[in-house]
Amino acid sequence: MDYNIVEKENSLILKNMEDFEPKHIFECGQAFRWHIEEDGSYTAIHRGKVVNVKRKGEDIVFLNTTRKDFENIWFDYFDLGRNYSKIKKTLSKDPILKEAIKFGKGIRILNQEPFETTISFIISANNQIPRIKKSIDLISKGFGEYIGKFREQEYYSFPTASVLAKADEEDLKEKYKVGFRAKYIVESSKIINEGRVDLNKLYELPSDEAQEILMTLPGVGPKVSSCILLFAFQKTDSFPVDVWVKRVMEYFYFKKDTKLKDISDFAYEKFGPLAGYAQQYLFYYARELGIGKNK
Numbered sequence: 087m088d089y090n091i092v093e094k095e096n097s098l099i100l101k102n103m104e105d106f107e108p109k110h111i112f113e114c115g116q117a118f119r120w121h122i123e124e125d126g127s128y129t130a131i132h133r134g135k136v137v138n139v140k141r142k143g144e145d146i147v148f149l150n151t152t153r154k155d156f157e158n159i160w161f162d163y164f165d166l167g168r169n170y171s172k173i174k175k176t177l178s179k180d181p182i183l184k185e186a187i188k189f190g191k192g193i194r195i196l197n198q199e200p201f202e203t204t205i206s207f208i209i210s211a212n213n214q215i216p217r218i219k220k221s222i223d224l225i226s227k228g229f230g231e232y233i234g235k236f237r238e239q240e241y242y243s244f245p246t247a248s249v250l251a252k253a254d255e256e257d258l259k260e261k262y263k264v265g266f267r268a269k270y271i272v273e274s275s276k277i278i279n280e281g282r283v284d285l286n287k288l289y290e291l292p293s294d295e296a297q298e299i300l301m302t303l304p305g306v307g308p309k310v311s312s313c314i315l316l317f318a319f320q321k322t323d324s325f326p327v328d329v330w331v332k333r334v335m336e337y338f339y340f341k342k343d344t345k346l347k348d349i350s351d352f353a354y355e356k357f358g359p360l361a362g363y364a365q366q367y368l369f370y371y372a373r374e375l376g377i378g379k380n381k
Contacts, residue, residue, distance in 0.1 A: 089166065091153070098156050100146040105170035107192020108139045108146075114193050114370040115328075116317050118206050118219045119226075119244070129236060131226075132163050133199060134243045136236050150236050165194045173363050180356075182338045183364055186371035193366050196317060200285040201278060202244040203318035208270050208305040210313070217263065224262045229253065250275035270305025277303060285318075293321040308346065322362040325353035333378030334368050 090101040100106075108128045112120045120130040127140035127149075137160055138149035151160060161167065174191070178184040205225075210218050222244070229245035250271060258268035277283050283303060288296040293315055300311040309328055315321035327335070327346045335349045336342065357364040372378060 091156075093153055096150060096152075098148040098151060098153065099142075100148070102144045103141075103146040105174070105192060106141075106146050106164070106194060107190075108141060110190045110192035110370065111164070111194050111196065114190060114366050115215065115373070116313075116366065117196050117198060118210075118215070118222050119202075121219075123237065129239075131233070131241055131243070133159055134231070134233055135159055136233060136241045138236065162197050165197055168194075170194060173360060177357065177360055177364055177367070180364075183367060186367040189374070190367050190370040193363075193370060195320075195322070195362065195366060197320060198318050199244070200288070200314070200318040201247050203314050204274065204278070204285065204300070204303070204306070205244075205250065205271055207310045207313045207317075208274060208303075209264055209267055211267060211305060211307075211310060213267075221263045225250075225258075225264075228262060247275045247279040251279040267305060270303075274303040274305060288315075288319050293323050296321065297324075308350070312350070316362040316365070323354060323359045325350050325357070325361040325365045327353075328369070330372045330378075331365060331369050334372035337372075337378035 089103070092099040092101060112128050112130065117130070119132065120128050122128055123138065125140070127138050127147075129136060129138045135151070135155055137151050137155075140147050140149075148156060148160065170193075174187050178187055206218065206222055209221050226242040226244050227240075229249050230242035233241040233243055235241070253272055253275070255268045255272050258264050258271060259266075262268075264271060278285060283299060288299060291299070296315055296319060297308075297311045300306050300314055301308070306314070309326050312324045312326035315324040316326060325331075327349050332344070332346065332349060335353070336344050339352065340349075353361045353364065
């Protein structure tokens with residue numbers, strides 16, 4: 087897609103941007119390497135770079151970046167080559183999704199780095215977003231490389247598989263607050279570092295085959311693997327089912343307690359290759375409004 091980009095010193099302005107709301111993008115549960123600044127903007131870390139993003143009227147302002155980095159890193163990260171208006175129009179044929187899309191109209195699915203996404207969602211199992219973010223931040227500071235400062239805060243890259251493969255499990259458990267997930271982090275890092283699972287090859291595989299491979303990693307089950315496929319490998323037919331998605335699907339579609347696999351199968355049948363987008367709109371809608379919480 088074409089964008090009207092205005093360049094200013096250390097910033098870029100994307101003019102008249104629809105289908106892009108930083109709050110919706112960062113707070114819909116898909117990523118953990120971000121925080122909100124005092125001015126309401128969002129600062130995120132990806133591939134050794136730090137960017138600040140804010141909506142200003144009809145425009146989106148990117149700070150702390152260059153045109154080159156925007157084209158090589160942030161354009162892909164924010165999935166700016168995809169027509170979300172078309173996706174929303176198709177999904178809005180479903181009246182329930184139509185309301186969910188109105189609520190989270192600015193969601194875009196981020197294209198994240200595979201290893202970081204894998205470890206992040208291992209950490210996410212039976213966990214809460216603030217705690218997940220804290221653990222990932224601690225791991226990056228403890229094991230990653232220094233990137234630099236932005237607004238007086240220091241930033242670090244996420245460590246590689248070779249580094250985390252050598253981490254001490256007890257140290258991870260206590261100092262980095264990952265609890266029982268420590269052994270999964272170390273063992274999965276070893277498997278990936280040794281090439282027993284080659285994450286880069288998953289891009290080329292169908293979702294079901296890629297999921298089977300991911301689930302050979304310790305700590306990676308159906309929900310975690312679906313998240314990794316959707317957020318790192320652009321497998322947009324993946325439909326992760328967590329507690330909020332289960333609630334909203336039961337509340338609107340099933341009207342009864344339903345098995346996770348039955349929900350996933352139903353979503354794939356109903357939404358097809360757009361299932362992942364449907365999941366993000368439904369997740370954000372359900373969690374923010376508490377839909378189905380007291381059913």
